[in-house]
Amino acid sequence: MNNQLNYDGVTNLLSQHGVIVDGAEVHGILCGMLCGGMSLTDRKWMNVLSDTINQGEDFNRETQQCLNDLFNQACEQLLESEYALQLLLPDDQSPINDRGMAIINWVQGFMLGFGLFQQDLVPCSDEVREALEDFANIAQMEEPMSEDDESEKALYEVIEYVKISALLCYSELGKTLLDDHPEKPSLH
Numbered sequence: 001m002n003n004q005l006n007y008d009g010v011t012n013l014l015s016q017h018g019v020i021v022d023g024a025e026v027h028g029i030l031c032g033m034l035c036g037g038m039s040l041t042d043r044k045w046m047n048v049l050s051d052t053i054n055q056g057e058d059f060n061r062e063t064q065q066c067l068n069d070l071f072n073q074a075c076e077q078l079l080e081s082e083y084a085l086q087l088l089l090p091d092d093q094s095p096i097n098d099r100g101m102a103i104i105n106w107v108q109g110f111m112l113g114f115g116l117f118q119q120d121l122v123p124c125s126d127e128v129r130e131a132l133e134d135f136a137n138i139a140q141m142e143e144p145m146s147e148d149d150e151s152e153k154a155l156y157e158v159i160e161y162v163k164i165s166a167l168l169c170y171s172e173l174g175k176t177l178l179d180d181h182p183e184k185p186s187l188h
Contacts (some may be wrong), residue, residue, distance in 0.1 A: 010033035032113025
């Protein structure tokens with residue numbers, strides 16, 4: 001795996017190449033598409049990202065490689081059963097408001113990606129619908145946070161809730177590799 005798959009590395013690379021989002025938002029979009037039911041082997045996601053975050057322009061090779069690595073990492077983490085999903089956010093030493101803004105960007109990205117692949121929420125469980133309502137509320141938060149233990153705890157709880165909710169969406173609507181490779185008919 002590429003060692004630049006951390007928030008700062010991805011965000012800096014995107015910025016250097018004129019892409020208009022940070023690492024958290026692009027990771028949220030990818031996770032949202034996967035959690036909304038996009039096939040793990042659907043390669044159209046790069047075009048979707050190009051249209052939504054790069055004014056329809058193709059990404060250069062370095063950016064494509066980074067996005068590909070990020071996509072593969074998201075797939076691996078979502079497929080693991082032990083809550084392996086790691087949101088691409090600034091590290092814990094970053095100012096709390098930077099981390100708060102990043103989780104808002106991640107959630108906004110998730111909502112965008114999810115909506116591209118799942119418009120019909122009727123068959124979804126109440127839990128998924130409630131999580132998406134909560135995501136909509138999180139995406140609209142704008143209060144600056146204080147650098148104190150109470151704010152740290154609140155931010156940690158929001159991040160954990162977002163992670164668990166994304167996994168819930170994936171477990172209900174996401175595709176597995178088995179979905180992508182239906183059994184071939186056997187010849188007798």
